[in-house]
Amino acid sequence: MSLRVNTNMPAINSHRNLINNNAEQAKTMESLSSGxxxxxGADGPASLVISERLRAQTAGLKQAIDNSEAGVSLVQTAEAALDEVSAALINARQLAVHAANEAVNDEFMLRADQQEIDNILATVNRIAKNTQYGKKNLLDGSKGATGVVSGANLEFVGATQATKTSGPQGYDIHITQAARRSQVTGVQALTNEIIDRGEQITIIEDSKTVSFKTIKGETVETNLNALNAA
Incomplete structure (x- = not known):
């Protein structure tokens, strides 16, 4: 009994070409889908190394752009707060100029101007305390490095852009006595004679001015109570 193997070479060649075409098509589709x-590495070892380096550099540049945008947002937040502070201080200056015109301002107008200036200063302090980016305060001075020196055997403390929050060894602070509230003491005694003349009393402390005019016929104690309430 004899055996015979029939080989269809055109069909085999067609099948091989079909497999190769499918492989090339799969590679092309992979490139199209991934971009x-x-x-x-089989696509080109040298090209792969260059590609990965470029991808890493691109990712770093993208993060640098994101960091810059965050920095711009921080500056814009601080700038908006400072614009509010500037507007408030301009208003305070206008009130100060208005209060300086004593020829037409009476006691009640001056007191109203002073009260509004106090409110403006409180607003400025509130803006400086509450302006934040994330959880970091921007205008309260907590990120600055400052120093004050007075007297002998003291070293001046300076600050630059490269200065850290505190020195390598820190700063030594010695408290010699407890803080006390400031007092204003006059050299002229308040007598009934001064009261009867209707004297104008002006006290200036911490950029605040309190004016009071004595009332003729009233006692010293009554005038002192009115002065404390001013």
């Missing part, structure tokens, strides 16, 4: 010319 990358180099997907694996």
């Amino acid at each position: 990358l010319k180099i997907n694996r």
Whole structure:
């Protein structure tokens, strides 16, 4: 009994070409779907190394752009707060100029101007305390490095852009006595004679001015109570 193997060479060649075409088509579809010319080392080892370096550099540049945008947002937040502070201080200056015109301002107008200036200063302090980016305060001075020196055997403390929050060894602070509230003491005694003349009493402390005019016929104690309430 004899055996015979029939070989269809055209069909075999067609099948091989079909497999190769399918492989090339799969590689092309992979490149199209990923958007990358180099997907694996077999696509070109040298090109893959260059591609990965470029991808890493691109990712770093993208993060640098994001960091810059965050920095811009921080500056814009501080700038908006400072614009509010500037507007408030301009208003305070206008009130100060208005209060300086004593020829037409009476006691009640001056007191109203002073009260509004106090409110403006409180607003400025509140803006400086509450302006934040994330959880970091921007205008309260907590990120600055400042120093004050007076007297002998003291070293001046300066600050630059490279200065850290505190020195390498820190700063030594010695408290010699407890803080006390400031007092204003006059050299002229308040007598009934001064009261009867209707004297104008002006006290200036911490950029605040309190004016009081004595009332003729009233006692010293009554005038002192009115002065404390001013």
